[in-house]
Amino acid sequence: MPVIDWEGQQVQLAAGESVLDGLLRIGADVAHSCRAGVCQSCLLKASSGQPGMASQAGLKAAWIEQSCFLACVCYPAGDLAVETPGAGVRSSAELIGMSWLSPTVLRVILQPEAPPVHRAGQYLTLFRDDGLARSYSIASLADEGKIELHVRIVPDGRMSSWLAQLASPGITVGIQGPAGNCFYTTGAPDQPLLLAATGTGLAPLYGIVREALEQGHCGPIWLYHGAANSEGLYLQAELEALAATHPNLRYRPVLRDRNGSITDFIINTHPQLKGWRGFICGNPDFVNSLKKRVFLSGMASREIHSDAFVPAPPSS
Amino acid sequence: MQRYFMNTLYEQLGGTAAVEAAVDIFYRKVLSDHRISHFFEGVDMDHQIAKQKAFLTMAFGGPVHYTGQDMRRGHAHLVQRGLNDSHFDAVVELLGQSLSELNVAPGLIAQVAAIAESTRADVLNR
Structure with missing residues (x-):
């Protein structure tokens, strides 16, 4: 019978025994509920x-x-060797470049010690040497060899203000990951894609849109970047240039002070989303509200990918 | 000689494929129904879809077995917010409509409704 490895502990399954039952038998702390392959509480990664x-x-x-x-x-x-999804491996990276994308968004380029294995749109956790940790989405493709993050400078944000004011190229930081399931998968090259972000939710989408194009996605791709006003936009020139060379890509900035509600604007433009795939990232209220709206407009639940950016509490 | 098998309700409905087919149709109705949609404000959609799949699997006579205690605990916070018979009736009604849209035979829909009905007292914490 097969042997299951869990964090260095091994268990041999009995006949007819599931991986969950085997792990629970040796005292592994695995979340579970329905035991029927439905509730997804016991999701693990091989x-x-x-x-x-x-x-x-x-x-x-x-x-x-x-x-x-x-x-x-x-x-x-x-x-099988199994682990909790998103646990990832801790390693280190050198900070090799920083530049301002807008007055409040810093582009941070890392050179990881090992070649990156992420999918654009996943996230990693960045560690300062005193243990301070924050998660950021990855805007670069793995084959670019470097890791690009977009860091919004938060007033009193410990990691972001350190990066903006004190960190300098050449220093080493810890990284853990990648994790997350908001990324492009191949197999449906002509499916229409809706990509929508607020703020630095653009980071994963900047990676996902370039990944999709690189993989030869030929269906229409609509990329929306929402912000309170024009100061919240960034990478406009790059995205306009990308759209100019790819006729199937449309890039649309949406400004709350000019266009009103960002979710309303998107849904009014796309009242029927049956058969589409969606990627929605950024502010949690925006993400939750647009997920519901695209679902009610016909997008299948399994086609909706999202990442809500929850700010870290200031004291942590 | 021919042998006849009495398939379970879950098998007759189509098993997991039926749950996959029904879950979006059903949950879209739930979210669009002003009688009950407010109970789903602000909840995470991915978690809800997984819960709805578990609920449908149970109602279809499939291999999900919630105890009465699970049902009571899972709905206690909604009962505090006013969940009552009218909301329960609405869910059963939307479940039936979803299955009709999928061309499920009325006799099978009645069996599904009966399973859902059997959870009423626990869901409403009575």
């Missing part, structure tokens, strides 16, 4: 081995691509 298709039924493509599976309905044919 770092080696094949979990089997039956344990991935109903999961979003981005999860399947990361070898995620539901432990309660997983009866593997061979050995």
Whole structure:
């Protein structure tokens, strides 16, 4: 019977025993609920081995691509090493460049010690040497060899003000990840894509749109960047240039002071989203509200990918 | 000689494929229905979709078995916010409409409604 490796602990499954039951038997702390492959509480990631298709039924493509599976309905044919999704590996990176994208958004370029393995749109956690940690989405493609982050400078934000005022190229930071399932997957090159962000939610979308184009996506791509006013926009010239060379890409800045509600603006432009795929990133209220609106406009729930940026409490 | 199998309700409906087909249709109705949509304000859609799949699997006679205690605990905060029979009726009605749209036979829909009905006292914490 197959052997399951969990954080260095091994368990051999009994006949007819699921991976979840095997792990619980050795005292592993694995979240679970329905035990029927439905509630997705027991989502794990196979770092080696094949979990089997039956344990991935109903999961979003981005999860399947990361070898995620539901432990309660997983009866593997061979050995597996499993971990909590998003745990990732801690390593280090050199800060090699910083430049201002707007008065409040800093572009940070990192050179990781090992070649990057992320998918554009995933996030990583950045560690300062005193342990201060913050998560940022990745705007670069793995084959670019470097990691690009967009850091919004938050008043009293400990990491962002340190990066803006004190950090300088050449210093080393810790990184952990990548994690997250908001990224482009191949397989439907002519599907229409809706990409919508507020603020630095543009970072993952800047990566996702370039990844999609590089993979030869030929269906229409609509990229919306919402902000309170024109000062909140950045990368406009780059995105306009990208749209100019790719006829299937449309880039639309949306300004609350001129266009009103950003979600209303997007939904009024796209009242029917059946068959579309969506990527929605940024402010949590915007993300939650637009997810619901695109779903009610016909987008299938499994096609909606999102990442809500929750600000860290100032004291942490 | 022919043998006849009495398939379970879940198998007759189409199993997990039926849940996948029904969940978006059903949850869209729930979110659009002014009688009950306010109970879903501000909740995370991904978590809700997973919960709705679990609910449909149970109502379809599938392999999800919530205890009465699970049902009571899961809905206690909604009962405090006024969840009552009229809201429960609305959910059962929308469930039936969703299955009709998927061309499920009325006899099977009645069986699904009966399973949902069996949770009423626990959901409403009575």
